Amino acid sequence: xxxxxxxxxEFAEYAAARWLxxxxxxxxxxxxxxxxxxxxxxxxxxxxxxxxxxxxxxHRDAYVSAILxxxxxxxxxxxxxxxxxPVATVPDASxxxxxxxxxxxxxxxxxxxxxxxxxxxxLTMRFYLQLGEAQVAEALGVAVGTVKSRTARALAALAADxxxxxxxxxxxx
Amino acid sequence: xxxxxxxxxxxxxxxxxxPVTAGPVRLAEIEAEVARRRARRRARLAIGAxxxxxxxxxxxxxxAIRDSHPGPGRATDSTxxxxxxxxxxxxxxxxxxxxxVIGRLQGSWTLxxxxxxxxxxxxxxxxxxxxxxxxxxxxxxxxxxxVHAIEARVLADVLAADETADLNVYDVRTASATAAPGETDPxxxxxxxxxxIAHVSFQGDEVMLSAANYGIIAVLSRD
Numbered sequence: 206x207x208x209x210x211x212x213x214x215e216f217a218e219y220a221a222a223r224w225l226x227x228x229x230x231x232x233x234x235x236x237x238x239x240x241x242x243x244x245x246x247x248x249x250x251x252x253x254x255x256x257x258x259x260x261x262x263x264h265r266d267a268y269v270s271a272i273l274x275x276x277x278x279x280x281x282x283x284x285x286x287x288x289x290x291p292v293a294t295v296p297d298a299s300x301x302x303x304x305x306x307x308x309x310x311x312x313x314x315x316x317x318x319x320x321x322x323x324x325x326x327x328l329t330m331r332f333y334l335q336l337g338e339a340q341v342a343e344a345l346g347v348a349v350g351t352v353k354s355r356t357a358r359a360l361a362a363l364a365a366d367x368x369x370x371x372x373x374x375x376x377x378x
Numbered sequence: 379x380x381x382x383x384x385x386x387x388x389x390x391x392x393x394x395x396x397p398v399t400a401g402p403v404r405l406a407e408i409e410a411e412v413a414r415r416r417a418r419r420r421a422r423l424a425i426g427a428x429x430x431x432x433x434x435x436x437x438x439x440x441x442a443i444r445d446s447h448p449g450p451g452r453a454t455d456s457t458x459x460x461x462x463x464x465x466x467x468x469x470x471x472x473x474x475x476x477x478x479v480i481g482r483l484q485g486s487w488t489l490x491x492x493x494x495x496x497x498x499x500x501x502x503x504x505x506x507x508x509x510x511x512x513x514x515x516x517x518x519x520x521x522x523x524x525v526h527a528i529e530a531r532v533l534a535d536v537l538a539a540d541e542t543a544d545l546n547v548y549d550v551r552t553a554s555a556t557a558a559p560g561e562t563d564p565x566x567x568x569x570x571x572x573x574x575i576a577h578v579s580f581q582g583d584e585v586m587l588s589a590a591n592y593g594i595i596a597v598l599s600r601d
Contacts, residue, residue, distance in 0.1 A: 217405055224403040229395035238398050246404060253412045313394035332387040333395070360387060369390065 216256055220249050223266075226334070227273055233317070233329040234277045244280050248273045267336050271344035274326060316366040324359035327352055482580060483514040487598040491571060512598070571596050 227248055231241035251272050252259050262268035317325055323345075330341045331352070338356075342349045363369060489512045513520050574595060577588045585598035 220403045220405060220408070225400050228400040229398050232395050232398050233391055238400075241398070242400055245400070246408065249403065250408050250411050250415075253408055254415060309393045310395070310397050313390050316390075317394065328387060328391065332384070333391045335388070360384070363387070363390065 215260070216253055219265075220252075223269065224249070227269075230270070230273055230329055230333055231277055233333055234274070234325060235317075235322070236277065236280065240280060244273065244276045247276045247279075251276065264336075264340055266334065267340035267344055270330055270334050270336060274330075274344060312369060316363055316369050319366060320359050320362055321355075324355045324362070327355040328359045331356055479578070480514065480516070483519075483585065483598075484516075486511060486513045486600075487585070488512075488601040490597045490599065492594055492596060 224245060227245035228238070228241045231244040232238060234244075236244055248269065252269055259265060259268055317328070320328070326345060327341060330336045330344060331338070336344070338349050338352045342352045345352070488509050490509045571587075574589045575587045577590075577592060579586045579588070583600060586594045587596040587598065588594045
């Protein structure tokens with residue numbers, strides 16, 4: 206058994222580098238920000254449990270994105286939230302005023318809300334995590350053609366969404 | 379309205395998550411949780427895994443031991459599963475070693491008793507400092523160093539991924555309180571120790587034998 210401490214150095218660097226990306230990816234998949242931190246935390250926990258597999262993966266970020274996706278899907282199942290663990294200190298939730306960003310985000314979120322879960326997953330992995338179609342297909346366990354079709358339908362749905370019209374026309378950014 | 383092109387998709391997604399901030403990654407919590415999960419996994423495997431070693435004493439030896447040491451109060455006489463006859467003890471079971479436990483135990487070892495009591499609780503006993511030579515040949519564990527000859531038939535079912543497996547030794551009642559012929563010193567508590575072994579783990583060149591509470595009560599080495 207590999208002691209935790211042996212993986213801590215490399216793992217710590219990776220976790221610190223990917224933490225915000227994982228949180229934001231979970232938001233794109235459909236989590237609230239607070240849920241997203243839990244999903245990201247669980248993702249990194251599973252990564253550390255199988256750190257040798259993570260480091261041996263051909264494309265580490267794709268492998269971790271698959272773990273993230275599994276964690277997100279688990280979070281959608283009943284009972285997952287009851288397993289949240291209390292922490293000793295509550296993180297400071299104060300943030301600068303980002304009203305304009307929030308307005309834009311709300312519009313995008315509303316548009317993403319019209320997509321199917323599969324389309325949303327593909328969009329997140331292709332365009333936020335910037336994985337290739339083959340990597341997305343491997344992570345999702347579907348054919349590359351499925352990734353392409355879901356991507357095309359998702360983009361078409363976003364193109365037709367009126368919530369995003371202002372953004373395309375130079376609205377709030 | 380312009381349809382969002384591929385390059386716009388990332389921009390859209392970036393806009394969505396731009397307000398999302400997160401505190402620092404909680405590494406300590408992650409490591410603590412990983413440790414908890416590994417401990418739970420070990421516990422599950424300890425329940426589900428089964429590596430059984432049945433200690434048998436040579437059929438020719440057992441009656442002599444019983445005849446010459448019939449007194450009550452021997453600790454091993456209370457073993458509930460003790461068979462009624464030597465033939466019942468030495469039921470052949472064959473080698474089942476899919477995880478390679480027995481294979482890794484093959485050959486001669488020095489069994490060093492720690493100063494941890496057979497029940498896994500720590501207390502010092504000078505007898506516990508004893509070393510005896512033991513050997514594994516196929517599924518038979520044997521030793522005759524300082525005690526009457528002991529043979530143990532071993533069944534190995536599962537070796538956990540973290541290289542800790544259950545080791546359940548029973549039917550070790552016969553010769554535990556007797557010294558080898560010609561020996562004047564009390565025998566080392568080899569059989570008591572064997573009967574208390576609940577787990578075995580491989581650590582480098584050594585094999586740790588531990589009681590049910592994971593207290594290491596004996597160590598095998600190739601010395």
